[in-house]
Amino acid sequence: MPSSSPMSPARRRFLTDTARMAGGCAVAGLGLAYITSDARALPAEALRPPGALPEDDFLSACIRCGLCVRDCPYDTLKLAELGMDGPATGTPFFTAREIACEMCEDIPCVAACPTGALDKSLTNIDDAKMGTAVLVDQENCLNFLGLRCDVCYRVCPVIDEAITLEVRHNDRSGHHAIFAPTVAADRCTGCGICEKSCVLPEAAIKVLPIRLARATSADHYRKGWEEQAEKGGPVLDGIIDLPDRLPGPGTDNLAAPGGYEPAFKLPGAGQ
Amino acid sequence: MSAKTKSPVGVEAIAAKGWLGAHKWLIARRLSQTAFLMLFLVGPWFGWRVVDGTLAGSRTLNILPLTDPFITLQGSVAGHWPELTALIGALIVLAAYALIGGRMYCSWVCPINPVTDAAHWLHDRLNMPKGWQPKRHTRLWLMATVLVTSALTGTIAWEVINPIAMLHRGLVFGMGAAWGVVIAVFLFDLFVSRRGWCGHLCPVGAFYGLLGQKSLLRVSAPNRAACDDCMDCFAVCPENHVITPALRGKDGDTPLILAPDCTNCGRCIDVCSVDVFTFTHRFDDRMSVATPDAANKAA
Ligand code: SF4
Ligand code: SF4
Ligand code: SF4
Ligand code: SF4
Numbered sequence: 379m380p381s382s383s384p385m386s387p388a389r390r391r392f393l394t395d396t397a398r399m400a401g402g403c404a405v406a407g408l409g410l411a412y413i414t415s416d417a418r419a420l421p422a423e424a425l426r427p428p429g430a431l432p433e434d435d436f437l438s439a440c441i442r443c444g445l446c447v448r449d450c451p452y453d454t455l456k457l458a459e460l461g462m463d464g465p466a467t468g469t470p471f472f473t474a475r476e477i478a479c480e481m482c483e484d485i486p487c488v489a490a491c492p493t494g495a496l497d498k499s500l501t502n503i504d505d506a507k508m509g510t511a512v513l514v515d516q517e518n519c520l521n522f523l524g525l526r527c528d529v530c531y532r533v534c535p536v537i538d539e540a541i542t543l544e545v546r547h548n549d550r551s552g553h554h555a556i557f558a559p560t561v562a563a564d565r566c567t568g569c570g571i572c573e574k575s576c577v578l579p580e581a582a583i584k585v586l587p588i589r590l591a592r593a594t595s596a597d598h599y600r601k602g603w604e605e606q607a608e609k610g611g612p613v614l615d616g617i618i619d620l621p622d623r624l625p626g627p628g629t630d631n632l633a634a635p636g637g638y639e640p641a642f643k644l645p646g647a648g649q
Numbered sequence: 650m651s652a653k654t655k656s657p658v659g660v661e662a663i664a665a666k667g668w669l670g671a672h673k674w675l676i677a678r679r680l681s682q683t684a685f686l687m688l689f690l691v692g693p694w695f696g697w698r699v700v701d702g703t704l705a706g707s708r709t710l711n712i713l714p715l716t717d718p719f720i721t722l723q724g725s726v727a728g729h730w731p732e733l734t735a736l737i738g739a740l741i742v743l744a745a746y747a748l749i750g751g752r753m754y755c756s757w758v759c760p761i762n763p764v765t766d767a768a769h770w771l772h773d774r775l776n777m778p779k780g781w782q783p784k785r786h787t788r789l790w791l792m793a794t795v796l797v798t799s800a801l802t803g804t805i806a807w808e809v810i811n812p813i814a815m816l817h818r819g820l821v822f823g824m825g826a827a828w829g830v831v832i833a834v835f836l837f838d839l840f841v842s843r844r845g846w847c848g849h850l851c852p853v854g855a856f857y858g859l860l861g862q863k864s865l866l867r868v869s870a871p872n873r874a875a876c877d878d879c880m881d882c883f884a885v886c887p888e889n890h891v892i893t894p895a896l897r898g899k900d901g902d903t904p905l906i907l908a909p910d911c912t913n914c915g916r917c918i919d920v921c922s923v924d925v926f927t928f929t930h931r932f933d934d935r936m937s938v939a940t941p942d943a944a945n946k947a948a
Contacts, residue, residue: 395784399787400790410806411802435729443703443705445702447822457823466809493732493735
């Protein structure tokens with residue numbers, strides 16, 4: 379019976395050694411896995427180069443060769459140094475407030491990448507999505523205080539598309555305007571030039587990674603006005619459109635001074 | 650260790666061949682290691698862009714891509730099939746090392762080798778005990794562990810701690826705290842385990858070893874009949890188990906060192922006062938014509 383015969387010493391040693399080795403490797407593997415998971419937490423102020431794959435894919439793709447860094451003509455990109463920078467050791471990143479991405483038309487960083495960690499399908503730098511600028515502090519932004527700083531707006535390489543000045547009434551002074559710098563996230567490349575140029579000691583506009591900067595709308599939300607425009611008529615047929623109560627003259631409201639003319643007149647309403 | 654008490658390692662070789670003769674492969678190797686490093690460094694230092702990048706991936710003279718095949722392999726099992734440039738680069742490196750011997754990387758290119766060599770030198774000077782000696786194949790297990798971890802975490806796992814990449818990248822792009830990792834390897838080899846890192850643990854070395862299984866360039870001991878048992882080659886060889894079959898082979902056994910662990914460093918050639926060893930190719934298993942001296946000894 380094989381089961382009752384004593385194991386030969388050699389066989390026993392082999393099995394013990396193998397088990398010991400496997401155990402050691404399991405521990406080593408766990409340790410390694412722990413460090414890699416730790417290195418996956420990309421800090422908010424660290425931006426990846428243009429065309430970088432989503433962070434999870436990026437970490438399986440980037441071999442940390444530094445060719446993108448070498449070919450960046452503005453010294454924007456750096457390789458993360460162990461213990462000094464937040465991103466996974468050796469991976470390329472930039473800090474907008476230090477040196478922003480100048481949005482080179484020929485995108486040399488992407489061209490240099492041998493692995494595809496920076497995706498070659500990015501051919502127009504205006505389509506880059508390194509992050510999204512967010513005016514994080516309206517209380518200190520000079521434009522929001524009613525001044526005409528406008529710097530972030532003026533420097534933007536995608537001016538008037540990625541960032542616009544939206545005019546609104548200045549309630550504080552009562553008779554001035556506020557030119558609110560406003561970012562259109564779908565056009566902003568996240569280059570960081572606005573953040574870099576903000577005149578305040580700490581920038582009021584900051585480029586954040588998209589995961590932090592943007593919400594996602596729920597799947598079941600529909601924007602009625604968009605669907606209506608698409609359909610060219612009411613979404614549901616036979617719906618009764620009740621008169622809206624609007625402030626201002628021409629409605630059943632009291633005429634409010636400075637109120638708005640309604641866009642249309644309901645037959646027989648008001649006077 | 651009786652050989653050691655007889656005379657310190659290398660003394661006879663220096664007496665017979667002169668200091669230069671007894672160190673020529675060592676010098677060549679140090680020059681090669683320096684040259685490989687300088688090729689990468691003259692770019693950032695002087696703006697001469699000969700080789701851009703790091704050992705992980707580089708571009709020579711703006712045209713030739715080279716990629717570390719072990720890193721490429723980790724990336725692939727982690728789920729990213731690399732672009733053509735990286736693949737071509739990896740294939741070129743694979744082919745080159747398969748031909749000249751995978752562990753040529755270890756002794757002629759790898760920047761950690763001078764570190765562990767220095768640790769070993771000091772280890773000898775201080776007459777330290779061997780310390781922990783894990784089995785040689787531990788590195789193969791570790792290599793497998795690295796690949797499994799890469800696959801499971803979806804990252805290029807070894808690169809988060811790889812001392813080779815950290816040192817090389819650090820020198821080219823900025824060190825940060827990577828010195829700590831390099832010093833740790835040095836101290837490990839000095840105090841914990843004699844020749845521990847390169848000889849037993851490094852999964853990169855293990856990978857390159859596998860790569861060089863059938864490599865062309867080999868060290869041979871055609872003049873083994875002249876061996877006077879001074880044991881100096883065993884003392885200098887970083888993988889000295891590879892010497893025995895070639896040197897102690899019976900008549901008819903090949904004098905070639907065929908074990909893939911051999912790093913082709915050539916120190917055994919240097920340190921042998923009677924010139925037993927030489928570089929040759931794997932099909933050259935000729936023995937040298939016995940000198941009268943050797944014939945006497947053999948008789
Ligand atoms: S687009 Fe130009 S400036 Fe921006 S990271 Fe790439 S190379 Fe540097
Ligand atoms: S060139 Fe590509 S693989 Fe190399 S460091 Fe930059 S992103 Fe990573
Ligand atoms: S980051 Fe700022 S400067 Fe760059 S595109 Fe966006 S809004 Fe413009
Ligand atoms: S074993 Fe590893 S660290 Fe040592 S020389 Fe080879 S590759 Fe470099």
